[in-house]
Amino acid sequence: MSAPSHRSFDEPDAAQPQERPSKTRLKQLMHELQALGEDLVQLPDSRLERLALPESLRQAVQEYKRTRSHEGRRRQMQYIGKLMRQIDPEPVREAVAEMKLGRATDSLALHETERWRTELLTEDEALTRWMAAHPGSDAQQLRSLIRAARKDAASTPEQRSGRAYRELFQYLKGHLLTESARSDHDL
Secondary structure (H helix, E strand, O other), X not given: OOOOOOOOOOOOOOOOOOOOOOHHHHHHHHHHHHHHHHHHOOOOHXXXXXXXXXXXXXXXXXXXXXXXXXXXXXXXHXXXXXXXXXXXXXXXXXXXXXXXXXXXXXXHHHHHHHHHHXXXXXXXXXXXXXXXXOXXXXXXXXXXXXXXXXXXXXXXXXXXXXXXXXXXXXXXXXXXXXXXXXXXXXX
């Protein structure tokens, strides 16, 4: 006689089917995919081309971009959400995250450039700090740009966007972006 098997209540029974996600969870997943579709249509065409999207989804995104009426866009977005269920959403999530991160990085670089320009124009020792932080800079050119920007600001205090003011910004931005690209390449 065989001994009765003692099964724990924690172990799933092989004869019972796996539990399906609840209707609420399925709806949440569909809403997440539709939101991802909304981010997908915001991607520039150059990034869309790099994604391995089915042709039907690619055409639906292009149609959405051409549609001007609110109701037409709403219906097209629902269709995009439906098509999103048929693909692996991870590459799309990565592309959207990369785009958002790129925008944030660009914004931070511009804020840092603006901060340096303000410091260089208001404090004499800021040039020393800049040169310590960015030894590859041309100190003579930078001094010349600072002097010209200060002269512009003194002559027309209400108008701070003189030519030298903008040139200083462009010099700083170019130098910071070059260093940023170099450090990204080293990673």
